[in-house]
Each structure stands twice: as structure tokens, then as C-alpha cells.
Amino acid sequence: MPAMEEHLFWIVSRAAGTAALVLSSAAVGVGLTMGGRLVKGRGVDLRAAHEALSLATLIAILVHAVALLGDSFLNSSLLDITLPFASGYKEPWMSIGIVSGWGLVALGVSYYFRTRIGVARWKRLHRWTALAWVLGVAHSLGEGTDAGTTWFLALTAIAVLPALGLLVVRHLPSTSTPAPSRT
Amino acid sequence: MSPTMQARRARVRQIRRTVTAVAVTVFIALFATIYIQMAAGKDPALGSSTRTAQVSATSTSSSDDSSASSDGSSSGTMTTAQS
Numbered sequence: 001m002p003a004m005e006e007h008l009f010w011i012v013s014r015a016a017g018t019a020a021l022v023l024s025s026a027a028v029g030v031g032l033t034m035g036g037r038l039v040k041g042r043g044v045d046l047r048a049a050h051e052a053l054s055l056a057t058l059i060a061i062l063v064h065a066v067a068l069l070g071d072s073f074l075n076s077s078l079l080d081i082t083l084p085f086a087s088g089y090k091e092p093w094m095s096i097g098i099v100s101g102w103g104l105v106a107l108g109v110s111y112y113f114r115t116r117i118g119v120a121r122w123k124r125l126h127r128w129t130a131l132a133w134v135l136g137v138a139h140s141l142g143e144g145t146d147a148g149t150t151w152f153l154a155l156t157a158i159a160v161l162p163a164l165g166l167l168v169v170r171h172l173p174s175t176s177t178p179a180p181s182r183t
Numbered sequence: 184m185s186p187t188m189q190a191r192r193a194r195v196r197q198i199r200r201t202v203t204a205v206a207v208t209v210f211i212a213l214f215a216t217i218y219i220q221m222a223a224g225k226d227p228a229l230g231s232s233t234r235t236a237q238v239s240a241t242s243t244s245s246s247d248d249s250s251a252s253s254d255g256s257s258s259g260t261m262t263t264a265q266s
Contacts, residue, residue: 004222007229011221015213022209048195052202060210145228151216 009070014145016067018152020060021140022159024104027053028133029163032170054108061101090143097139103132130167 027050033039034046065081068074080087082102084095107129114122137160146152184192220226 004218007221011214011217014217015210018213019206019210023206044191045194045198048198049202052199053206056202056206060206145226146217148227149220 006072009067010073013064013067013071016060016063017140017144018146018155020057020064021136021156023053023057023060024133024136025159025163027057028130029166031129032163032166036166036170038166051111054111058105058108061104065101093139093143096135097143100132100135100139104129104136107132133163 030046030050030053034043034050039046068076068081069078074089076087076089080089082098084098085091087094107126110117110122110125117125137156141147141156144152217226221229
């Protein structure tokens with residue numbers, strides 16, 4: 001049995017990273033449901049859920065990154081976990097994760113400055129969250145220690161596929177034909 | 184404040200509490216899963232304790248082995264233990 005106390009920070013980081021994947025997927029799914037007006041009359045509930053899930057994601061990402069600073073094996077510096085291509089560990093997946101993390105933080109926090117940014121401009125900006133999320137999924141599958149395990153792949157499929165489906169549907173060109181105009 | 188607004192705020196608080204509880208539960212469940220997996224010697228990175236011991240011994244006896252840093256890791260010990 002390995003000395004478990006040596007790996008506590010690493011386990012915390014792995015658990016927080018996977019939690020971030022699940023929570024961000026749920027946040028993206030709820031956001032797309034809200035944006036696509038797929039559920040009628042539940043706007044307030046969906047917005048509250050979307051905001052809470054997004055904040056929980058940001059906390060999970062923070063724990064995921066900061067816990068690595070305490071891992072004696074990886075021995076990361078603050079630059080290694082915040083600056084793309086600084087650590088050289090498992091590139092390009094590490095840098096993809098860092099870019100994704102910063103993207104999710106910046107785009108998530110921008111919600112609280114949307115009146116200053118301009119609501120219409122902020123809405124256009126907020127759509128990039130989906131790209132940051134996709135990069136996060138790529139990071140977890142490319143670098144994640146547990147990426148080869150059955151439980152991780154099953155969890156990823158359950159969390160990611162519905163949101164991915166909604167994202168694809170959202171970006172599909174509309175097939176509905178416009179109603180003929182009355183003359 | 185109108186009763187409708189009060190009910191709406193209560194619902195929002197309830198949703199926030201639920202999401203917080205779910206997030207904490209998910210984290211604890213994942214932590215427990217990874218901890219148990221590692222304790223049982225089935226960790227995807229560490230493998231079984233015997234394998235880790237063998238790899239460590241090999242790395243120690245042949246410190247100039249180029250395969251020890253084949254994945255670009257910044258730490259030799261890290262490479263054998265967590266790759």
C-alpha cells in the first residue's frame with residue numbers, strides 16, 4: 001500500500017479537477033438550455049443554477065491548481081500552474097488546461113461586470129465559455145491521471161455528452177423553413 | 184417586498200444550497216474513489232506498490248537511463264511515479 005499521506009495534495013487536485021469537469025459541464029448544459037429557451041417559465045431557477053454551478057466550477061478549478069503546489073512529486077511553482085508552457089510537464093495538455101482555466105475564470109467573472117462591458121457585448125463574449133469548456137474537457141482526457149479508468153470515462157460521458165449535444169444543436173444551422181409571408 | 188419576490192429569493196437560495204451540497208458531495212465521492220483506488224494499489228499512475236518499488240529501484244540503479252524522462256517531466260521521480 002503506498003504511503004497515502006504523501007499523495008494527499010495530488011488526490012485533492014485530481015478530485016477537484018474531475019469535480020470541475022462535472023460542474024462545468026452542468027453549468028454549460030444549463031446555460032445552453034437557458035440561452036436556447038428550451039425550458040419555458042423557469043428562467044429564474046435556471047439562472048440561479050447556472051450561476052451557482054459556475055461559481056462552484058471556479059472554486060474547483062482553484063483547488064485543482066493550488067493543490068498541485070503542495071504535491072511533493074510534481075514540485076510545481078506558481079508560474080508552472082498559471083503560465084502556459086512554463087512547466088513543460090505533459091505538454092500541450094497542461095497548457096491547454098491553464099488556458100481553459102483562465103478562460104473560464106475571466107469569462108465567468110465578467111458576468112459581474114456585464115453592465116460596464118455592455119450587455120450585448122458581454123453576451124457575445126460569454127459564448128466563448130463553450131470553447132474554454134471544450135479545452136478543459138480535452139485537458140482532462142489528454143492529461144488526466146484517471147483518464148484511462150472506466151469510472152472516469154463513464155462519468156465524463158454522463159457529464160459531457162448532454163452539454164456537448166446541446167452545444168452542437170445550438171450551432172447547427174436552423175433547418176426550420178420560415179413561414180411563407182402573406183401577400 | 185412582495186410575497187412573490189420573497190418566494191423567488193427563497194427559491195434562489197434553495198437552488199444555491201442544493202448546488203453547493205451537490206458540489207461538495209461530488210468532490211468527497213471523487214476523493215474517496217481515488218483514495219480507495221490508490222490504497223488498493225490500483226491507481227492508474229502508481230499501479231501496484233510492487234511495481235512502484237521495482238520502478239524506483241530500477242531508476243536508482245540506472246540514473247542515466249534515458250527512458251526515465253521520456254515524457255518530458257520536470258522531475259525524474261515524478262516521471263516514474265505519476266506518468
